[in-house]
Amino acid sequence: MRIGVLTGGGDCPGLNAVIRAVVRKGVATYGHEFVGFQDGWKGPLEGLSRPLGIADVRGILPRGGTILGSSRTNPFKIENGVERIKDNLATQGVDALIAIGGEDTLGVATKLYELGVQVVGVPKTIDNDLGATDYTFGFDTAVNIAMEAIDRLHTTAESHHRTLVVEVMGRHAGWIALHAGLAGGANVILLPERQFDVDQVAGYVEKRFQHQYAPIVVVAEGAQPLDGQMVLHNQELDSFGHVRLGGIGQWLAEQLEAKTGKEARTVVLGHIQRGGTPTAFDRVLATRLGLQAIDAVHEGDWGKMVAMQSTDIVRVPLAEATRELKTVPLERYAEAEVFFGS
Ligand code: F6P
Numbered sequence: 562m563r564i565g566v567l568t569g570g571g572d573c574p575g576l577n578a579v580i581r582a583v584v585r586k587g588v589a590t591y592g593h594e595f596v597g598f599q600d601g602w603k604g605p606l607e608g609l610s611r612p613l614g615i616a617d618v619r620g621i622l623p624r625g626g627t628i629l630g631s632s633r634t635n636p637f638k639i640e641n642g643v644e645r646i647k648d649n650l651a652t653q654g655v656d657a658l659i660a661i662g663g664e665d666t667l668g669v670a671t672k673l674y675e676l677g678v679q680v681v682g683v684p685k686t687i688d689n690d691l692g693a694t695d696y697t698f699g700f701d702t703a704v705n706i707a708m709e710a711i712d713r714l715h716t717t718a719e720s721h722h723r724t725l726v727v728e729v730m731g732r733h734a735g736w737i738a739l740h741a742g743l744a745g746g747a748n749v750i751l752l753p754e755r756q757f758d759v760d761q762v763a764g765y766v767e768k769r770f771q772h773q774y775a776p777i778v779v780v781a782e783g784a785q786p787l788d789g790q791m792v793l794h795n796q797e798l799d800s801f802g803h804v805r806l807g808g809i810g811q812w813l814a815e816q817l818e819a820k821t822g823k824e825a826r827t828v829v830l831g832h833i834q835r836g837g838t839p840t841a842f843d844r845v846l847a848t849r850l851g852l853q854a855i856d857a858v859h860e861g862d863w864g865k866m867v868a869m870q871s872t873d874i875v876r877v878p879l880a881e882a883t884r885e886l887k888t889v890p891l892e893r894y895a896e897a898e899v900f901f902g903s
Pocket of ligand 1: 571663686687688730731732782805806835
């Protein structure tokens, strides 16, 4: 078989580890041939591809980003997008696709499968918000980066008797905030899953100062105050209809400073959480998902997403994985609340 591989959506550490595993097993064990489509769905849409052999994937296991490039292109928003993809696959003699992506990229894969394209999906995202898989690779790396930042912020916050607000990514799911906040010993963690009362947060912050420790407040970019006012820099939508989040950290620091009388500063971790080398956990997860993906393609098990359930790598219908976002259950949030303000 000749198999196309693409990476779509926001990049994350571990994408190259998947590509490497797919190509290494696909060529060495099954004798398949590969092409790499560039920049997500833009690649098959515009016929942008490059050969992908074992030599091309050597040395990429620890490298962040993606050697194939990525974009947030939605072929369903482009005239004749699906036909153009089908034509380009036929012209390039590509029999099947492995799409590595999050809810948007795999949402496109789901619809293309329903329209007859032979496709298998691999879940990625630092947000860890895809259904049907316990973890997505990229998440562990992002959490470790955020935890390390929080560790460093504790010491400087204490020297200056300041509140430090750390804004982390995660879109509409609070997984990064919850795990990084728990691992980093945050004083308060705020998630999109539950609106927060800014007076209560100010109370936690004051209590922490009374204990002679400076508070670290971890806020997910999608968290919202009680009045429901989403704080955004920019209301622009991408081609999948998502707003660009960010700004809640700055707003919150201003509120906390005014309410507590103690200086409050904001650190927005931003794309640092997505850059650089993957953790061992993410390298192993990405590699195992890649191996399962090429097995699924070899067996013609189309319309599936490979997933981690417990410690096993399994296959689930793509449609199941993209049906709804996996957000933080409130009972998990309650575990973290025990530590707030103390
Ligand atoms: O989905 C991954 C993610 O990093 C989100 O956490 C964040 O909201 C978004 O992508 C940022 O996207 P971009 O890199 O396009 O600004």
